[in-house]
Amino acid sequence: MKSLRMVFGTVSGDDWSLTLRYPKEGLTATEVTTAMQSVIDSGVFTSGLNSILSAEVIERTVNELVNNE
Secondary structure, X not given: OEEEEEEEEEOOOOEXXXXXXXXXXXXXXXXXXXXXHXXXXXXXXXXXXXXXXXXXXXXXXXXXXXXXX
C-alpha cells in the first residue's frame, strides 16, 4: 500500500502531518507543493498551518500471517 505523507509547520512551531492513502502515480514535487499550499491557504484546519516542511510517498508491504476476523 502506498500513502502520501505531507508535513506542515504550524504557527505554534509544531509539525502537523496529513497522510492520504493511494496517491496518484507519478506525483511531482510541484504538484504536491501546490496542493500543500492550497491546504494552507484554505485555512480548513484549526491548527494554524503556515509552512510546508516535507512530503514523501511511503510504500508499505504487509505480509499477513494470521487473520481470525
